[in-house]
Amino acid sequence: MRPTREAAFQLLTRYNETESLIKHALAVEGVMRYMARKRGEDEEKWGIVGLVHDLDYEKYPDRHCAKTEEILRAENWPEEYVRAVVSHGWGICSDVKPESEMEKTLFAVDELTGLVTTSALVRPSRSVMDLTVKSVKKKWKDKRFAAGVDRTIIEKGAGMLGVELGELITDTIMGMREVADAIGLRGEIPA
Template sequence: MDKTITRSEAWELLGEYTKTPALLKHALAVEAVMKHFARLNGEDEEIWGIVGLLHDLDYEKYPDEHCVKAKEIMEGRGISSFYIRAVCSHGYGICSDIKPESALEKTLFTIDELTGLINAVCLMRPSKSVLDLEVKSVKKKFKDKSFAAGVDREVILKGCEMLGIPLENVIAETIGGMRENAEAIGLKGNL
């Protein structure tokens, strides 16, 4: 059985495996950015959003088997191989050998780490908000390897290359997507 999954089913599934508020907010941030990029590409927002929501499905419970367990969990639920492939492709070269090929997969690969960097930049700002964040602030922190050192800048750059979109543009659109769900992802700040 190869079934599609609704947004509410995806959220429920994520909640079974993820309890940490920061990881849930990250999933919501990636979902918002994926929906934003879907609109830019004339694609289905719900599908792109669900992939974003589920991308770290297994990360909290199985960090050493990231992407491997997600595949098992999703296959066990009969979820479409389309979603499984897309989710697993974001770990390409790290914990997966599934190379991002579609625009959806390349976007997820690129923006996953970037949303983490942007989140960290926002939390350092006086406003604690993504709503007044500028691209130049993110670029400055992108260059500072000691800031948010866990963020793999090479993955982001490789993703931009895959997409054929300059880093500045990807940052701008990622900020735009995160702004659309600022309150839910904890980045409305004091604005």
Template sequence: DDAEFWGIVGLLHDVDFEQYPNEHCIKAPELLREAGVGEDMIHAICSHGYGLTVDIKPEHEMEKVLYAVDELTGLIGAAALMRPSKSVMDMEVKSLKKKYKDKKFAAGCSREVIENGADMLGWDLPTLWEKTIEAMRSCEADIAAEMDKI
């Protein structure tokens, strides 16, 4: 089932990041193979590090989406925290655009990767921003509820 496959990819895409931050997407295949994960899923997981740490190019549309939004969600999350609401629920593309253009804001979020990802998908940046904001809105309440339990 595609939804289950991509859900697992989303959950596992940073499997090596905390333990091996300087080898992100490099150590992942070893860890995932040890856990019995298939090569198609390993490719999908590791391709989001394309051009940063690995040469595994995103091929499937969902791999391209993960590649594009992994950096972008960090930037949007940082922008949300600067808002009075601390939320994406009231965020508009025009306010994100201002933050995006400021290279000092969320400087660790690669604009180059975001732009390459949009190009891979055949989308302009405002389309990618809008789709990502909408996706983040759709799960914000659930994430907040889970965080409250911690």
């Protein structure tokens, strides 16, 4: 049975109450949908995988990825979805290496959405709508800025996808712009 977006969101909110975690899930979903369209892939599938990728993070941080696998299997989710979600934690909390384009994309953009969000929030506009790649790259170089974002994972993900870092940042910004209202990053752009 193919999960619906509605069922995925209900599952997400059953296990997550923290606004920042829900916004992160929505940001990753938006980027995954954008990337799927750009690559001619299944936007709904990619988006749903992005939406539930951190399903267990709030309640089971010490079992991240493993608990999500249990939950999704209990819900009879397709193997492709389960594997993709588990693979986003490769080298951190999972031994499942990203292999498909969907898995590699999720691996690459998960951490990057955090850097893009933080970069947007320090702008006067507090918006992703006027955020540039140049601005994110400038923040990238400052290791104290968004210190929790593992830049090596993002670089590894870009390498897996065979894209330059600038292209990956551009795609992440564009995907997040599509969900700017839902993730609170529309900001106050002067007219």
